[in-house]
Amino acid sequence: MPPTLKSAVTYSHNEPPDASQLLELFHQAPWAKNRSLDDAKEMLRHTDLTISAWEGDRLVGFGRVLTDFIYRATIWDVIVDRAFQGHGVGTEIVQRILNHPRLTRVELFWLCTRRPGFYEKLGFSAKEQTGMVWSRSKNGRLE
Numbered sequence: 001m002p003p004t005l006k007s008a009v010t011y012s013h014n015e016p017p018d019a020s021q022l023l024e025l026f027h028q029a030p031w032a033k034n035r036s037l038d039d040a041k042e043m044l045r046h047t048d049l050t051i052s053a054w055e056g057d058r059l060v061g062f063g064r065v066l067t068d069f070i071y072r073a074t075i076w077d078v079i080v081d082r083a084f085q086g087h088g089v090g091t092e093i094v095q096r097i098l099n100h101p102r103l104t105r106v107e108l109f110w111l112c113t114r115r116p117g118f119y120e121k122l123g124f125s126a127k128e129q130t131g132m133v134w135s136r137s138k139n140g141r142l143e
Contacts, residue, residue: 009053009054009084009089010053011051011054011096012051015050017062021059022059022062023035025062028079028082031114032077048065049065050063053093060081060084060089061078061079061081061084061090062093063075063076063079064076065097069103072107072109073103073106075111080093091122097109111124
């Protein structure tokens with residue numbers, strides 16, 4: 001059921017969500033639908049900061065950060081439950097990441113996305129494309 005009031009959704013950065021709840025969100029997205037519970041648990045263990053969105057005890061949004069807390073931070077896995085999309089949840093998650101007290105010294109935030117328009121509205125720029133990708137599934141092992 002979609003939210004009726006903006007106040008119906010609350011946000012947390014204290015503890016990451018349970019991996020099984022997160023997996024339910026991941027399975028809604030083509031880019032994350034094949035993720036496993038064990039891998040999600042391991043990913044959460046190695047994540048520096050998470051922001052989660054809740055309607056009661058239901059996880060409805062998530063984003064995470066890997067960072068050195070000074071120079072660089074990378075935003076990953078921003079996802080919102082389909083029923084809650086278009087209600088500002090994703091925007092709020094990204095803004096809470098950018099304004100998080102532990103990240104105030106970070107000079108550059110970086111992200112990979114298939115939805116550049118959403119992030120450009122939040123001040124991200126695609127003008128400085130300097131990223132490269134190496135894919136294990138396409139390249140196999142390094143000798």
